[in-house]
Amino acid sequence: MGFFADIIGQDSAIEQLRLGISSGRMPHAMLFAGPEGVGRRTTATALAAALLCENTSEKAGKFDACGTCASCKLIQAGAHPDCRLIYKELARFHENQQVRNRKMQVLGIDVIRSFLIDAANQASSQGRGRMFIVREAQLMNDAAQNALLKTLEEPPDGVTIVLCCTSVERMLATIRSRCCLVRFAPLPRDFVATRLRDADVPGEKAEFWAAFTDGSIGRAMRLSQGDLYEIKRGMIERFSSLPPAGDVEYGSELAKIMETLAIKAVSEQKKADGSELAKTLASRRAAGTMLRLIAGAYRDALVLLAGCEQTLTHADQTEEIRSLANRFSASQLAGILEDLSECERLLWRNVNPKIVWDNAVILCASASRLRI
Amino acid sequence: MKVIAQTGALQEALALVGGIVATRTPKPVLQCVKLVAADNVLTLMATDLEVACRYQITAVEIAEPGEALVPADRLNGIVRESSDEDSLTIETEKQTVHVRGTGSHFTIFGYDPGEYPAVAEFGDEADLQISSSVLSGMIAKTLFATAKVHSHYAMSGVLWEASGKKLQLVATDGHRLAQAKGALSKSVKSSATAIVPTKLMSLIQRVSSDSEETLEAKFSENQMLVRSARVVLVSSLVQGNFPKYDDVIPKDSTRSATVNTTRLEHRLRQAALLTNEESRGVKLSFQGEQVTLSSRAPETGEAEVTCPISYQGDPLEIAFNPQFMIDALRVCETDEITLEMGAANKPAIIRSGDDFLYVLMPVDLG
Numbered sequence A: 001m002g003f004f005a006d007i008i009g010q011d012s013a014i015e016q017l018r019l020g021i022s023s024g025r026m027p028h029a030m031l032f033a034g035p036e037g038v039g040r041r042t043t044a045t046a047l048a049a050a051l052l053c054e055n056t057s058e059k060a061g062k063f064d065a066c067g068t069c070a071s072c073k074l075i076q077a078g079a080h081p082d083c084r085l086i087y088k089e090l091a092r093f094h095e096n097q098q099v100r101n102r103k104m105q106v107l108g109i110d111v112i113r114s115f116l117i118d119a120a121n122q123a124s125s126q127g128r129g130r131m132f133i134v135r136e137a138q139l140m141n142d143a144a145q146n147a148l149l150k151t152l153e154e155p156p157d158g159v160t161i162v163l164c165c166t167s168v169e170r171m172l173a174t175i176r177s178r179c180c181l182v183r184f185a186p187l188p189r190d191f192v193a194t195r196l197r198d199a200d201v202p203g204e205k206a207e208f209w210a211a212f213t214d215g216s217i218g219r220a221m222r223l224s225q226g227d228l229y230e231i232k233r234g235m236i237e238r239f240s241s242l243p244p245a246g247d248v249e250y251g252s253e254l255a256k257i258m259e260t261l262a263i264k265a266v267s268e269q270k271k272a273d274g275s276e277l278a279k280t281l282a283s284r285r286a287a288g289t290m291l292r293l294i295a296g297a298y299r300d301a302l303v304l305l306a307g308c309e310q311t312l313t314h315a316d317q318t319e320e321i322r323s324l325a326n327r328f329s330a331s332q333l334a335g336i337l338e339d340l341s342e343c344e345r346l347l348w349r350n351v352n353p354k355i356v357w358d359n360a361v362i363l364c365a366s367a368s369r370l371r372i
Numbered sequence B: 001m002k003v004i005a006q007t008g009a010l011q012e013a014l015a016l017v018g019g020i021v022a023t024r025t026p027k028p029v030l031q032c033v034k035l036v037a038a039d040n041v042l043t044l045m046a047t048d049l050e051v052a053c054r055y056q057i058t059a060v061e062i063a064e065p066g067e068a069l070v071p072a073d074r075l076n077g078i079v080r081e082s083s084d085e086d087s088l089t090i091e092t093e094k095q096t097v098h099v100r101g102t103g104s105h106f107t108i109f110g111y112d113p114g115e116y117p118a119v120a121e122f123g124d125e126a127d128l129q130i131s132s133s134v135l136s137g138m139i140a141k142t143l144f145a146t147a148k149v150h151s152h153y154a155m156s157g158v159l160w161e162a163s164g165k166k167l168q169l170v171a172t173d174g175h176r177l178a179q180a181k182g183a184l185s186k187s188v189k190s191s192a193t194a195i196v197p198t199k200l201m202s203l204i205q206r207v208s209s210d211s212e213e214t215l216e217a218k219f220s221e222n223q224m225l226v227r228s229a230r231v232v233l234v235s236s237l238v239q240g241n242f243p244k245y246d247d248v249i250p251k252d253s254t255r256s257a258t259v260n261t262t263r264l265e266h267r268l269r270q271a272a273l274l275t276n277e278e279s280r281g282v283k284l285s286f287q288g289e290q291v292t293l294s295s296r297a298p299e300t301g302e303a304e305v306t307c308p309i310s311y312q313g314d315p316l317e318i319a320f321n322p323q324f325m326i327d328a329l330r331v332c333e334t335d336e337i338t339l340e341m342g343a344a345n346k347p348a349i350i351r352s353g354d355d356f357l358y359v360l361m362p363v364d365l366g
Helices: A013-020 A041-051 A070-077 A086-091 A097-101 A109-120 A143-154 A189-198 A201-213 A217-223 A228-240 A247-271 A279-305 A315-327 A329-349 A354-368 B006-021 B072-080 B132-145 B199-207 B259-273 B321-331
Strands: A030-034 A058-059 A062-065 A081-087 A132-136 A159-165 A180-183 B001-004 B033-037 B041-047 B050-055 B062-063 B066-071 B087-093 B097-102 B106-111 B128-131 B155-161 B164-170 B174-185 B194-195 B213-220 B223-227 B231-236 B256-260 B284-287 B291-298 B301-308 B308-314 B318-319 B335-339 B348-352 B356-360
Touching: A013 A041, A013 A062, A030 A041, A041 A062, A041 A070, A041 A081, A041 A132, A041 A159, A041 A247, A041 B087, A041 B106, A081 A109, A086 A097, A086 A109, A109 A132, A109 A143, A109 A159, A143 A159, A180 B066, A189 A217, A189 B087, A201 A217, A201 A228, A201 A279, A201 A315, A217 A228, A228 A247, A228 A279, A247 A279, A247 A354, A279 A315, A279 A329, A279 A354, A329 A354, A329 B066, A354 B213, B001 B006, B006 B033, B006 B041, B006 B072, B006 B087, B006 B199, B033 B062, B033 B072, B041 B062, B066 B087, B072 B097, B072 B106, B072 B223, B132 B155, B132 B174, B132 B199, B132 B213, B132 B321, B155 B199, B194 B199, B194 B231, B199 B223, B199 B231, B213 B291, B256 B259, B259 B284, B259 B291, B259 B301, B259 B321, B259 B335, B259 B348, B291 B356, B318 B321, B321 B348, B321 B356
Parallel strands: A030 A159, A030 A180, A081 A132, A132 A159
Antiparallel strands: A058 A062, B001 B062, B001 B087, B033 B041, B033 B066, B041 B050, B050 B231, B087 B097, B097 B106, B128 B213, B155 B164, B155 B194, B164 B174, B174 B356, B213 B223, B223 B231, B256 B308, B256 B335, B284 B291, B284 B318, B291 B301, B335 B348, B348 B356
């Protein structure tokens, strides 16, 4: 991983960065904004590699790292002393025990202070500048963002800070105004589907994930691994045939599915890069994905009612979608969609997952509005 | 790689090197120590991305040169628990490392040595040379005064200023300032200034504590390197501008007191017993040939102790944070110190010989 030449589909962002480097007027603080899994961190790493490389070359007028020098190798190994990745799970490695034991749902001020601000005030070890990449910057709380302001505005010599975030709006206005914004666009659906098929994901499955993830190759790749597709098929079948009175068992089944997915996500994260994922956060993310899968079906039903068949997300289960469309009116479907998104918000507000899932089932069975 | 090394030498090396390796890091590679065997020397390298070191062991027999990257705590443990062996054989097989004694065989899974950050080499020419005991003493006199809180980064290190045959270390945290002077073994070609992180300073102290030798130091734009007989220490420097400390040192003190160091320290400790979080100050009343130290803790009690001094100037009442004074008195090597004061709201100076100067801000007890 990790060179400009390897990044596909983000031409305008990369052009913007290359222009900055070659003109010698590289911004010292940048905000990489775009959906999850479209290559923000890969690009940031590539930028670090290019800035720190011992013999950067201009291949065919394109500035890039060489990929063979000691610096490039260290970047690929993630052990470059001048390229640091900042993420909320770094709290596990904080010198203070209290910080280590804290739940890691936000990117807190302690992590920002000791791993970014303090580290930025040391001179670079190889003299070619230093790079700090903040992953999931939208999870920084206000205190952390405020602590970062001074360093963002006037970083020590040679320091470049890249904040990767999903939505610019989640950042404080004071952070936004101090950063150069680089936007990352969602990738075309066909492109994602082709890449999935190249990675040996069967056709129908590939089409579905490409449609579901809105052009995020990273999310599509991740979701298409494992048995989430089969779980999704099961869920849509079950929801399309729910009796109007609801199903008493199904709520707890869904809660169990959520738990299983969360546990799997935690262990996968551990295997992938050794970092820890908080269990609560994992189960909320799993719930978010499940709710979006379910909502996708009702959205498709609404699309069908509107007389359009081309843009269905669940194109592989058209029969089930049709039965949903026959059962509910357009306004009922819209109500369900609204309340399903409310369910996700409730989970983030620490409402008992079992209660939320029971209510989601009742809601989807009868289209009666949510009452929590 | 295949080397046969004396256990004692390995133990000594790993005790220092293992202390540098980052204990908490998400990257397993950074929890490792790198072994390089070449030219009859086994070099151990470690880094926590701020400080780094190379430790050379010459008591080795190199059967096959090469490199290895091994988790530091494992290797350290194995070597520590092998005290009964005279020597250990360390052999690599791809990234796996075998450690063999007469009756033991350990296999550790290592990593690719290419993934380890490079540790700079000292090179030939040193910028300055200084005796280890002199430097160690100077570090002890300044290190405690560095700023521990965030936000003043330049003050989190110790300022080194070398010119001619003199070296001067300065540390401050905004409430006090410590300055130590020492002589270099050889005069420097061009004067050098750098802010050195506290981590490197304490490492230098560790390296120079056991033996008297000449240390060499070298400054580059970003780094400082220190070389002793066996070890090279490398550290990134602190970026930023050190406060203009010369302006803080009062030049117009009208009162001065000379006092026995240990006696004053003892009296201060006594007076400090009755201070608390809200009133962390001890009042010193200078009059005639004695100073009265008094403190008061609300709802707890009061203390008053006296100490003989020789005093020149008008009577004065001034209050200090006792801990800040004790910190300085503890590192003074002279029997007597001189306290120089201007007024109750002006900084005071503690002088011990010609080499140590300490500026202390008074506290306002209201």
